Amino acid sequence: MSDVLDASPYDALLLLSFGGPEGPDDVVPFLENVTRGRGIPKERLKEVGQHYFLFGGVSPINDQNRALLDALRKDFAEHGLDLPVHWGNRNWAPYLTDTLRDMVRDGRRRILVLATSAYASYSGCRQYRENLADALATLEKEGLELPKIDKLRHYFNHPGFVEPMVDGVIRSLADLPENVRDGAHIAFCTHSIPNAAADTSGPVEAHGDGGAYVAQHLDVARLIADAVRERTGVDHPWQLVYQSRSGAPHIPWLEPDICDHLEERHAAGVPAVVMAPIGFVSDHMEVLYDLDTEATAKAAELGLPVRRSATVGDDPRFAAAVRELILERAATESGRQITPCALGALGASHDLCPVGCCPARAPRPAAAGADSPYA
Ligand SMILES: CC1=C(CCC(=O)O)c2cc3nc(cc4[nH]c(cc5[nH]c(cc1n2)c(C)c5CCC(=O)O)c(CCC(=O)O)c4C)C(CCC(=O)O)=C3C
């Protein structure tokens, strides 16, 4: 038996995620939820709807979050961490507002949030904080006593997030035919976002081209490439590339796109590619469609052998990392000195998003940050 772990002042963990449709009838209302007020062209929406219909109208993301909840509860129980774990989504049931209402009625007063997004960006950070503010505003109108909510720091460079992906890339390399394996190129993939959103991602003073979003992904890519070289003895060339672009064509988004990149690398004589989706926490639709379906078809057309490596999903090392992040934050909130755990060149991310971090196009209230209107 290990010692009993103490997460106080926190009395609950809230897993906050994107949500996804669970059947054909859910697809259109889900897409309406995702794109409300976001200016996505109608054509793009029709196309994305087809991606979901190709898989029976079911996104795997909800089951992946259920598996992560199980992994977290198992890890906490094994380590004597007595902290209830709840789950709410931005775009589909269980909706964040409903979960938060249940939590408050169950007496939760100090809630720590784990978002299923490891990096800084409007979509992956501030938008979730806006969702929390919206949910709190609804509960306030209902006359409920509001809990205090904090959000765990970005965990892109935590070993429990990076190491499972190193294993995944090594497995994918091993799965390639031997005659192309050592020459294989690694394409580290993440969600494209508008250049303007990337440039302003992260704290204001850290802004440079690509902002914290690109810098954090480059740090993870370098960590994985270095670990792969150490373990295989082969120095694989790599590049950070993008996928899942939406928005109007005249607005610049991060490039190159994975499909263009495969074409370009093939033309340059690269014999094989491993696509490593480091931007995502689980193998949800952006991975299943954009990489496993579309990019894999492009590679087949080129005659280029490709493999797609695993995301962390419910890896026990990731669950353990979440426990460590909770205990770190609990210590900090209790006024104890701790050294936060992080790999790479950037160091541990801030606990509290500073004012103006990852700004929205139109400013809205956001909870769990220095500019939160809530306590
Ligand atoms: C950075 C980022 C992440 C990674 C971080 C994180 O995980 O949070 C992410 C994840 C996800 N994105 C997802 C789905 C969608 N994203 C869309 C649209 C957009 N994503 C954006 C960014 C991101 N998205 C952006 C800038 C837009 C444009 C509209 C806007 O400015 O808001 C659209 C609309 C159609 C389209 O245009 O593609 C859909 C359906 C799903 C669920 C998958 C499933 O169902 O399995 C997940 C996990």
Ligand SMILES: [Fe+2]
């Ligand atoms: Fe997205």
